[in-house]
Amino acid sequence: MPDYLITWLLCAAIFLAADMVWLCVTAKKFYHRHLGSLLADKFNGSAAVAFYLVYVTGIVVFCVAGNPAWQDAALWGVLFGFFCYATYNLTNLATLRRWPATVTVVDLIWGPVVTGVTAGGAAALMQSLA
Numbered sequence: 430m431p432d433y434l435i436t437w438l439l440c441a442a443i444f445l446a447a448d449m450v451w452l453c454v455t456a457k458k459f460y461h462r463h464l465g466s467l468l469a470d471k472f473n474g475s476a477a478v479a480f481y482l483v484y485v486t487g488i489v490v491f492c493v494a495g496n497p498a499w500q501d502a503a504l505w506g507v508l509f510g511f512f513c514y515a516t517y518n519l520t521n522l523a524t525l526r527r528w529p530a531t532v533t534v535v536d537l538i539w540g541p542v543v544t545g546v547t548a549g550g551a552a553a554l555m556q557s558l559a
Contacts, residue, residue, distance in 0.1 A: 432555065436493050439551040441485045447543050456535070463529045484513070492548035499553035506548025507541040514540025 452460075461468070492505040518533040 432496075433489065433494070435558070436551055436555055437485060437489050439554050440488045440493065440547050441481065443550045444485055444488065444543065444547040445481065447546060451539060451543065456539075459535065460532070463532050467525070467527065487513070488544060488548050488551075492544070493552050493555070496555060496559070497552060499549045499556065502552035503545045503549025507545035509548070510541040510544025511537065513544070 487509060488506060491509050493502045497505070514536050518528075518536045521528040522530060522533050
């Protein structure tokens with residue numbers, strides 16, 4: 430199995446596990462409290478799958494590819510997570526009538542943390558497999 434595919438699968442496993450715990454357990458009430466009126470009536474699974482495919486690919490390409498040290502991958506992951514989550518949240522804050530600033534602040538912490546852990550963890554695992 431090529432290294433990129435293994436790296437992608439590791440990143441997907443780490444990111445999905447962490448994000449599911451975040452979305453389904455830790456922050457579920459937080460998002461419902463702050464975004465309840467903005468949430469869709471029906472979950473769009475296709476859009477969610479597309480997000481995870483694109484975002485995990487971004488983590489691999491921009492943070493983990495080239496076998497960097499796990500510390501470097503983690504740092505790039507923190508930066509990538511910050512820029513991606515900032516783009517989404519600050520755009521919403523700028524354009525949506527009722528987008529809560531609290532959600533933006535929380536997401537600007539969560540995005541870098543989960544992406545840094547994902548990139549650093551995947552890089553460390555890849556190095557241990559080498």
